[in-house]
Amino acid sequence: MKNKMDALLREKINNLDTVPPGLTRDNEAGWEKIKKNQKAIAGKTDFVKKAAWGIILAAVLTEAFLFYGFEKPEEVKKEERGTYSSPATEKTEMQLEQTTAVYAKPDSKERKTTQEKTVTPRPVQSDTSMKIIVPTATVKPSADKQKEANTIKVPKAPARYPSLIGNAWEEGFRPAMAPQGKNLVQNGTFEEGNVGFKSDFRFLPHEDFVVGYTQIVSVSTQINGSQQVIAIPQISPIIAGSYIITDGFSHQKNRQFYSTTIYHDSSGFLSPSDSLGSSIPIVQTAVNPVPSMGSFLAVNINISGKQRIWYNSISVKPNTTYSFSCILANVSTQSSNPGAFKLCVNGEKVSKTLDLPLTNEWRSLSGMFTSGRYQTTIEISIEDIQSPIFNNLVALDNIIFKEIPPGEFRKKKERFSK
Amino acid sequence: VDESLIILCKRGDEKAQRELYDKFSGKMFRVCYRYLQNQMDAEDALINGFVKIFQGLNNLEYRSKEAAEGWMKKIMVNECLMFLRKKKTFSGISEETGNDMESAVIPVDDLEVEEIYAMILKLPDGYRTIFNLYVIEGYNHREIGAQLGISENTSKSQLHKARIMLQKLLTQKGITNEK
DSSP states (O other): OHHHHHHHHHHHTTTTOOOOOOOOOOOOHHHHHHHHHHHHHHHHHHHHHHHHHHHHHHHHHHHHHHHHHOOOOOOOOOHHHHHBHHHHHHHHHHTTTTTTOOOOOOOOOHHHHHHHOOOOOOOOGEEEEEBBBOOSSSSSSOOHHHHHSOBBBOOOOOOTTOOOTTTTTHHHHHGGGOOOOOOTTTTTOTOOOOOOOBBEEEOOGGOOOOOOOOOEEEEEOOOOEEEEEEEEEEESSSTTEEEEEEEOOOOTOOOOOOEEEEETTTTTTOTTEEEEEEEEEEEEBBBOOOOOOOOOOEEEETTTOEEEEEEEEEETTTEEEEEEEEEEEEBSSSSSSSOOEEEEEEEEBBBBEEEOSSSSOEEEEEEEEOOOOOOOEEEEEEEEOOSSSSOOEEEEEEEEEEOTTTTTOOGGGGGGOO | OHHHHHHEEEEEEOOHHHHHHHHHHHHHHHHHHHOOOHHHHHHHHHHHHHHHHOOOOOOOOOOOOOOOHHHHHHHHHHHHHHHHHTTTTTTTOOOOOOOOTTOOOOGGGGSHHHHHHHHHSSSSSHHHHHHHIISSSSHHHHHHHHHHHOOHHHHHHHHHHHHHHHHHHHHHOOOOOOO
């Protein structure tokens, strides 16, 4: 009964569609108020939208400034590039890592006699730090000043350190100016010997380093019935497909070889009666990279078909950017094509390709890597891209993999395009 | 409400919006006035309600005229409840047990609708609101309790009291529910 009455009442009341008796209302005024309120809300929404876009734009510009604000100038004078020295780089790195492991590379003689590593802090020279002058946005400098401001100023390195020119410049990232992270590579300078890394190449223990051996390349019968055997040494002091850790190709280790003619009798077999013919000196096959950097890895990639000269697993933090760099040098005197190299993370190339020139100067190779959301372990490697047919003897040193604090790197993304 | 009118309103057509307003302003004012019992408050609720209707039309999925009208009415009722909450109409309602729900049947047949409407307006805010929500809008006590922040039993007892009060008003008018 009650429900029935309620339903009837509901129907009657809900059918009322006019203003209650005795009341009058201004429909037009109501409409005007509605339009006014709608405009006010639209204005607020518009303001909120604009404010949101403004915040987003500001954030993007800030990030862009931090990201690109220190970009490499288009023009870098050659002589200024020439002052960019590897020791400065090395020193900067070591200087930054004094709390962890800073020691001078022991002299090769000391090392040979004691087999101990003397840990001595390298003297810090303040004049090796690099400085960037960034032009301000408010003051427009003159053309000369603009040019000067756009030029990275690198103080001259000490005279005893020859110059290092690396393609890191071309990549827009300078290892010498890498932010202050800890080098995650153990023994990146090879001062501890053959530890802390892996290689696809075979390790030759230093003391057993084969400096060369003769190889018979031709045997010819002479008019007098004797045979001429021409033997020449292996071109490389390191057997192809192998590597050594050395502090330099000293004269003793890399003695000159001779092409030897051996005359022996008609028996066709070597015998005590055989006489030694003339000997022709062969040029030295390996030279030290310049400048001297203490111990380094030297590898003979000669037709090895192997790829990873150096690789190792590294623990990383997720969503973090790291710099990865090393220096390489051709150390062969007979190479016509020292080869090309790249830095890889998990097999993916993260640097440009470094085509080593014929000179024996160290060249730097660098790249950057940002870990994934859940990535905690990676494999970093230094790989040979094109194994030349022969004479590919290369030195590797100063491997650095370190975290770049957010906002500190100033590398343009497009410059990393492979 | 025709679907075409709703579509035009969704597109922001001012003429269509005006047409919708003209068509429903009287009816919706009735709704608001039934809750608020004050012309100015009802007018404000009506205006705010229409602004929200025009804003929310994009989210309305048109199914029928009745559904669209019910949706608009619901917006108006919510606006009115907001007014009443601001006035703290429901904070003074004490927790009560809701029994004796068998009394107070209103003899609707014997009354003109305007008379019933006028009697509803005479109810105190709390009674009137719950009576409106339960009897006119068709909410149950659980929904009313959730809307007003009161318990189900309080809603029941308030409704019961509203009915008794309406009976008294009817008695005063000489109308009984004997049949």
